[in-house]
Amino acid sequence: MSPQATKNRPVPSVRKYPKNWRWGILFILPWLIGFCILQAYPLIMSLYYSFTDYSILSEGKWIGLDNYTRLLHKDKYFMKSLVLTFKYALLAVPMKLIMALIVAMILNMKLKCINLFRTVYYLPSIMGGSVAISILWRFMFMKEGMINKFLGVFRVPSVNWLGDPNIALVTISLLVIWQFGSSMVLFLAGLKNVPIELYEAAEVDGANKWTKFWSITLPMLTPIVFFNLIMQIIHALQEFTSAFIITSGGPNHGTYLIGVKIYEDAFQNLKMGYASASSWVLFVAILLITLLVFRSSSAWVFYNDGGMD
């Protein structure tokens, strides 16, 4: 009765689905057209820009690998912000997912007013990256702000949340963790996808709550965990909004995430070609990490469909 039977491995499952691949192409056709018309050109162009000194306002000259060599050898902030971005991702992604999963588990219980609670926990995410957030975060985390006052009650000395370059990164991450709503929604939806029969069968076998969680809920949820993980990683490595609206990358480059750097290079320093080069380095980094996670997935993600081709 374990879902492990449906593990995603090249299982020789019976394939009765239409051999005719035209159906598949037909169904993905909207995206394929969309990709070719709307997405391919921008992608190609950004790659092309990365070999030029394009500045938005003037057509770029071809300068070969100059942007890339400059990035890796001369720019003292590029590697720094790349490392910072990884730190940020390591901080924010696990925290956000764990938080979202725990809350989703609780919110999945049959309790009174549960709709209200679900909404309350989702509200911070609805705020998004609006101007209100930048005011709010300052109010909470400035030196005499709410958080320090609260900590003061427990005699914790006040922390320089936004003024200390090393701590500011944590402060930024907290915003993203606070807005765990979208991951939570997915977990909730995933939890609802777990067939009740599995639990019933386990109960017959005398399983307790903990075993049920480890042997049924979590394995059945792995496709969603996997999805959330991939997406949060991709997203975190490009994070821009929080660092931009709260600290604008400061102080002393403490929150100078690569996304902020790329934006500043592109639009404030008028070096779109250079920003494109940074973006493609970032692209490769994200791609490699994503592939790593994808490859690891066969070991821990369990699908019910007997494997996608």
Add this chain to the structure above:
Amino acid sequence: MKKQFKKHAALFMSVSMAAITLIGCGSAGKTNETGQTTQSAAETSVASGDGAPVTLRFSWWGSDNRHGALLDAIDAYQAKNPNVKIEAEYQGFDGYYEKIMTTLSSNTAPDIIQLNKEWLPDIQGAKHYLADLSTLPVDLSTLKDRLLEISGTYNGEANLFPCTVGGSPVVYVNADFAKEFGIDLTKNYTWDEIAELGKAVHEKDSDAYLMTADADMLNRLFIQPYLVQKTGKPIIDEETYAPNFTEADATEAFQNILNLYQSNALEPFGDAATFAGQMDQNTKWINKKIGMIVDYTGSAPKYLSSVDSPLEVISAPVMENAKSTGVVYGGDRGFSINDNSAHKDEAAEFLDFLMNDPEAIKIQKTEVGYCPTQQAEDILIAQGSVDELQKKAIDLVAKDPYINNMISGNTELEVVRKDLIQEVIYGDITPEDAAKELLEQYEEILGQLKTK
């Protein structure tokens, strides 16, 4: 092992396939691109001529007051010129620059565009995007002394009609704070005196600081003026593209900042950084625990409405034996006409109305800017629409400014300064090393700029 290899191969295949597909689609997109240049800004409108209907697009950024003022001015113009329809495209400041750059580069920019003076080299240096106003029916002679030359001209061509006049730095002082700490407001302070005064203030009340500043302010309103005071020249020479200051000068400028922090004249940088770009929202400033903010004359309204104490304005600190005040004077903002506009003449006529017509001036008051023309000043003072504090601030900067050049305001150079200031403040490097690095980086950047 074999499986591993297979996976690698599959990965490689998929990446290269991706590339091929990309290129395939991309070239299809590219062929489209060529036929695009014909599109013009005022495409929607009918060909112009006398009395023929014309639609002009006019974009600006601002607050609700400015939006209201310009919308009223547009209405007044349309009432007089029924054949002209003006479409207003207004927004807040954030994102405006990005939007204008995007539209300029794609030839979809509006006909009349509000611009910051600092953007002129970016825009006009890249391509001839903006029309030469001197060839169009707009009267430029009304502008105050040298304003056009200082703030509206790029490469000898009049590209921007300044809509405001002002300068920096000036010091806004909370009068209640000054009274409480016994600060003399008739005096012209030196940097050292400011440091001493700040020390005294902080000793009297450990919660209070004399001043506050973010990285941007330190760069533009402390370091740059300091260097100019030291040398009496703009920081970069326009002819040779060489810095006008020495390593020792730069060391001194950085050290000056450190002194202000060490004497507690400046609120600790980390605390102030919380309010970067929004010093008027600094809790300490609002609660009279900070008494002075160095800023532009144009910021007067912002600071006035931020506190309930009366405000004063005094001259910025100078060094002893300064060769210059380090004060710049000019117009930070203005209006330009899109060189690709199909209706440049009509756009210029409207601009002329906006800036030179007494009725339009009366409507706009100082919402769009502070009196760039003598006529505006006369009308608005008579009308009582000029704010005392702002007028005083402008009189201060108009007194003895130095003439800055375009290259000294280059963004890249500013970014380097801003980065180094923070490293000095956080103790990552000494002022000496910072000065050395500053000059090294300037040499490289200026070298590149020169070859362009």
Add this chain to the structure above:
Amino acid sequence: MRVKKNDLIAYVILIVMGVAMIYPLIWLFFATFKDNQELFGKMSLLPEKFSSIAYKNGWKGSGQFTYLTFYLNTFKLVVPTVLLTALSTGIVSYGFGRFKFPFKKTLFALMISTLMLPDAVIMIPRYVVFNKFGWIDTYLPFWAPAVLACYPFLIFMQIQFLRGIPKELDESAYMDGCNPFVVYVKILAPLLKPSVFSVIIFQTLWRWNDYFNNLVYISSVKNYTLSLALKMSIDSQGSSTPWNQVLAMSFVSLIPPILLYFFAQKYFVEGITAGGIKG
């Protein structure tokens, strides 16, 4: 009795955490009644006095258009976009999740990889494309990607949910002679309700809050959406901003997504009912 105790613990956790999560928002809400000096100068939660003036003045906008216009515009932009996205991404995810076709892995990788470049460098060339189509200052740059399923996040997400459903279920229907499209509509779509509603909720919220694309593609104020309107009066350069109005309108603008979420929840709760699937 045990169950009750567990519920009680759950309630305590939910309430304590919930208060901590939402306190900042309550503060923001009360901030709509404070003027700038009170807002930035004082730490108190409650305002000195309550008045709806910020809401009244905020609603008026710049005077040329009220927030009613911006509200209607946002609906005009968001509703078709969301509905079209739900349809198109659902179908595409079905194609990826259930069918075999050449270069499938490549295409899938390509789709995911479009998420990996920062928007900042894609924006200008994308603008060039839309400009070529003459779509600037219309909502087509939002509707067209929705029709063409240019939302890899949502496609991938639905693939993951689809893969949680055993193949036998839809295969048997196919064997019974239904064509694949009918199988999707009749059998899979109802089972995928939680994921379809996730798509609707996410897409609504993103489009509702999206600022940068709106900024670039919409030029006339008459076409402005709420996210543009909210920043319309913030001139960080010199003049002071009536923050209470900005915050008030932020709250007013968030009501539809909140309501949508609140009412869409029951579709998560339903989930897959017993008898539907055998694990």
